[in-house]
Amino acid sequence: MEGIPRLTLFPLTSEVGSGGHLVIGGCDSVELAGEFGTPLYVFDEFTLRRKCAEFKEEFGRRGLETTVIYAAKAFINKALALIVKEEGLGLDVVSGGELGIAHSVGFPLDRVYFHGNNKSAEELRLALDWHVGRIVVDNFYELGMLDRMAGELGSTPDILLRLSPGIDPHTHRYIATGIIDSKFGFPLTRIEEAVEKAVQASCLNPVGLHFHLGSLIYEAEPYRQAIELALSLANEMKRKHGFELEELNIGGGFAIQYSLDSPAPAIAAYAEVIASRIITGCRELGLELPRLTVEPGRAIVGQAGVALYRVGVVKEIPGVRRYVMVDGGMADNIRPALYGAGYEALLANRVVAEEADVVTIAGRFCESGDILIKDIRLPAVSAGDIIAVPDCGAYCLPMGSNYNASLRPAVVLVREGRPRLIRRRETFDDLVRWDLI
Ligand code: LLP
Numbered sequence: 280m281e282g283i284p285r286l287t288l289f290p291l292t293s294e295v296g297s298g299g300h301l302v303i304g305g306c307d308s309v310e311l312a313g314e315f316g317t318p319l320y321v322f323d324e325f326t327l328r329r330k331c332a333e334f335k336e337e338f339g340r341r342g343l344e345t346t347v348i349y350a351a352k353a354f355i356n357k358a359l360a361l362i363v364k365e366e367g368l369g370l371d372v373v374s375g376g377e378l379g380i381a382h383s384v385g386f387p388l389d390r391v392y393f394h395g396n397n398k399s400a401e402e403l404r405l406a407l408d409w410h411v412g413r414i415v416v417d418n419f420y421e422l423g424m425l426d427r428m429a430g431e432l433g434s435t436p437d438i439l440l441r442l443s444p445g446i447d448p449h450t451h452r453y454i455a456t457g458i459i460d461s462k463f464g465f466p467l468t469r470i471e472e473a474v475e476k477a478v479q480a481s482c483l484n485p486v487g488l489h490f491h492l493g494s495l496i497y498e499a500e501p502y503r504q505a506i507e508l509a510l511s512l513a514n515e516m517k518r519k520h521g522f523e524l525e526e527l528n529i530g531g532g533f534a535i536q537y538s539l540d541s542p543a544p545a546i547a548a549y550a551e552v553i554a555s556r557i558i559t560g561c562r563e564l565g566l567e568l569p570r571l572t573v574e575p576g577r578a579i580v581g582q583a584g585v586a587l588y589r590v591g592v593v594k595e596i597p598g599v600r601r602y603v604m605v606d607g608g609m610a611d612n613i614r615p616a617l618y619g620a621g622y623e624a625l626l627a628n629r630v631v632a633e634e635a636d637v638v639t640i641a642g643r644f645c646e647s648g649d650i651l652i653k654d655i656r657l658p659a660v661s662a663g664d665i666i667a668v669p670d671c672g673a674y675c676l677p678m679g680s681n682y683n684a685s686l687r688p689a690v691v692l693v694r695e696g697r698p699r700l701i702r703r704r705e706t707f708d709d710l711v712r713w714d715l716i
Contacts, residue, residue, distance in 0.1 A: 283630060284539055285623045288669040290323030290583050301627040301667050304693030308587055308627040311698055312665050315689050317589040318607030320676060322701070324362065324694035326583035327672075330546075331366035334575055337547045341554035343571045348392055350531050350576030351377045353673040354584070358692055358701035360384045369412065371531075371574045375402040382409060392528070392574070394441075396463050400424060407432055415439045415489050415528070417464055422476055422483075429482035436482075439489040439528055440465060440473050444508050448493040448501040448532065451618045457492040457505065457530075464490065467508075474516045485522065487569060488513060491530025494577060497543060499552035502529060506553065510560040517566070528572035529553060535581040537670050538621050546578065577673035584672020586612060586688075587627060588651075590664040591643075601638045603660050608642010609649040610682040612668075612675040616648045624652055627665040632658035640666060644683050684710055 286293055289303065296302035300309045304323040312319055331349070338345040348369035351360075355370075355377055361384050363370060369390035372378045381391055391411040395402070396418065403425055406414055416422050416438050429436055443464035444457050456463045465473045477485040488509050492501050506529065513524035534543035554571065561568050588605035595601050614620035624640060626632065634656040642649035651668065660666075679687055689704035 283625070285625050285669070286630070288536060288539070288582070288623055289585060289625075289667070290326040290669075291329060292323050292325050295630045299629050299631040301625060301630050303585060304698075305696030306693040306698050308585070308667055309665055311691060311693070312587045312589065312627070314698070315691055315700065316704060317587050317665070318605070318611050318688040319587040320611070320671065320688055320690045321585045321587060321698075322359075322580075322672060322690065322692050323583045323585075324692050327359075327362055327580065328366055330575075330579045330583065331363065331368055333546050334573065334579065335367065337550040338554065338571065338573055341550060342558055343554050343568060345554075345571045345573065346390075348390070348572060348574050349579050350574045351381070352677060353576030353580050354676050355380055356690070356702055357384050358699075359580070360386050369572075371576070372411075375399070375405055378402070378405060378409070378411070388412070392439075392572070400428070403428055407434055407436060410434075411436075413437050413439055413486070415441050416473075416477070416483075417441045419465075419469075419473065419476070422473065422480070426480040426482050434482070435484050437484045437486045438477065439487050439526065440470070440477055440485060441489045441491075442470050442509060442512070443467065444490050444492070444505045446492055446501050446505050446508070448496040449498065450493045450495045450532075453618060454495060455493040457490050467512075470512060471516065471519070474522050475520050478520050478522055487524050487526030487528065489528035489530065489572075491574065492532055494532050495534050496532040497534045497541070499544060499549050502549065502553050503556045505529070506556045507560055510557070510564055510566065513569075514564045514566055524566065524569045526572060527557065527569040528574065531574040531576050531578070533575050533578040535578055535670060535673075538623055541621075581670050581673035584670070584675070586668040586671040586675065588640075588666045588668070590660055590662055590666060593638075593661060601636060602641045603638045603657075603666070604641050604643060605651065605666055606643055607688065608644045608651055609646060610642075610644055610685045611679045611688050612651065612671060613678050613680070614674060615651055616646070617678075622652050622668050622670065624655055624657065624666050624668045626658050626660065627667040629658050629664070635659050644685070681705075681710065686710070 441464035516522035
């Protein structure tokens, strides 16, 4: 990787192979693009499994009983759900659909946490019927509905109450979730009422609290603040309402490094602050240590995924800009257009070449805002070259669309030189499958 700093943003197995081609999981990315077509999403199985293991190791060795659950919204399909299952993680699902995917591969549903700020009655019913491990109750409406439904079914689900702690995690405002003005969770000013109702509910078993501060959080400090707040709240609720904090779920939000100038803390650094604050806080308050649950999404799957695009048109506007147009864009990765998210890239078919020109990588969709990367220095690019964008494993495909009636890309899992197609590219038939005339 020496001499090519951007390679460090790619999956852990990435290297430069013969002919200067980018190799991921032992597979030549240019050959993958040829065989499976572009845009292509390539996931490196080693990186995926390594990140799962790292979360378990780092959070598991700090004196707290810890459960790591993967936030499926970052990206889930059958193959991925099976990997997460094999690695012994649980799953955070946020819809009946995600729950259905887990169910379809026999994911142990007692390791599933069901989230959502507006779960439907049908979804809650499914969660009860399938005995999911935890339902994370978000609001009073859900609390009442779940208690009634559980009563009808004669069950007593384990629930967590989602607290919105009013802490700013210093991230993009669209992905800050634990602030005061948030649609998620019980506001601090009403959490006591929620605890009281949950404790008194005849068919609910409140086992703890949950918060999720937001996503792409580059500091550990907001977690520390939120933990202090949650523990002192738990202490008060224990005294007043006999509420026992058996489990504290601190959500996800752990950042990854998208660009060379914005390094993210190591998983160990988050784990140290979070675990030590819980242990010290409980000691100070005389509380029993709760079990800890963490819900990483991006930090498990982000670095494992690479998007490959083929260059078509290169358009020069003298003195203004050189546009390099690729065969994907905002339909497979809306993040730059939606959040102004920044990405790096390499030329997959000429990784070692000198960087020469500053170009702008534009997508193929009918929006001027469909720009994947503004102003990036790359070797001279021409039609047919393959652009590889790292850190595309999280939130690209699940937020993807069929905009301009485009076909959603294929997804390939690579491992030790063998590619495995884990989602086929859509076809024109897929586009009209649901249409009736
Ligand atoms: N737990 C809960 C309750 C969540 O809402 C989320 C993400 C996570 C865990 C996982 O967060 P992570 O570890 O992946 O940061 N579409 C945005 C991100 C939205 C995150 C939504 N909730 C993006 O592309 O940046």
